[in-house]
Amino acid sequence: MVTQPDIDVVAVTVKAPRHRELVDAALAAGKAVYCEWPLGRDLDDARAMAALAAEQGVRTVVGLQGRQAPAIGFIQELLSDGYVGEVLSTTMVGVSVAGGSVVQANAYMLDETNGANALTIAVGHSLDTLNYVLGEFADLSAASALRRPLMTIEETGEQIMKTAADQIDATDYR
Known part of the structure; x- marks a missing residue:
C-alpha cells in the first residue's frame, strides 16, 4: 500500500511494537508519516526513524494531542499572562x-x-x-x-x- 503513487500520507495507529516496521516502510517509500504516541519501543527506535525521515527528506509528526485541548490552551494563556506568578x-x-x-x-x-x-x-x-x-x-x-x-x-x-x-x-x- 505505501508504494501506491496516489497515497501521500501514512497514518500509523497500530500497537506500538509494530510502529517502527510500518513507519520505516512508509518513510522508505517517501511518504509523509503521522505516527501515534509512543513513536517507538525505545529511544533507539525513535532515533532510527528520525534519521530515516531526514535521509528521505520526508515530513513526519508524532500524535501528541494534549496540546490541542482547549483547557490546556487556557492554562498556558493564564501562565503566560502571569496569573499564578513564576512557576x-x-x-x-x-x-x-x-x-x-x-x-x-x-x-x-x-x-x-x-x-x-x-x-x-x-x-x-x-x-x-x-x-x-x-x-x-x-x-x-x-x-x-x-x-x-x-x-x-x-x-x-x-x-x-x-x-x-x-x-x-x-x-x-x-
Whole structure:
C-alpha cells in the first residue's frame, strides 16, 4: 500500500511494537508519516526513524494531542499572562490504572521491551502536555517503580510477570 503513487500520507495507529516496521516502510517509500504516541519501543527506535525521515527528506509528526485541548490552551494563556506568578517547580505522579489483571489483548503492555504501557503512553502524553504549557524541563528528577509485578490474564486466569513500571514520579525545578 505505501508504494501506491496516489497515497501521500501514512497514518500509523497500530500497537506500538509494530510502529517502527510500518513507519520505516512508509518513510522508505517517501511518504509523509503521522505516527501515534509512543513513536517507538525505545529511544533507539525513535532515533532510527528520525534519521530515516531526514535521509528521505520526508515530513513526519508524532500524535501528541494534549496540546490541542482547549483547557490546556487556557492554562498556558493564564501562565503566560502571569496569573499564578513564576512557576518554580512542578511535580507529576503517574500511576498505572491496571490492578492485578489485564485482558489478553493488552498483555503485551506488561513487557517493557514493547515500549507501550500505561506509563509510556498516558504519562508520555501528560509530560508532553506539561512541557507544552511550561516549556522544556530545566532540571528534571524522576523515578519509576514496579509495584505490581504479578498479573492475571482475565480470560484464562494465567499469571504472568510484568516488567513494565507502573508508577513514575517526575519533578522539574525551574
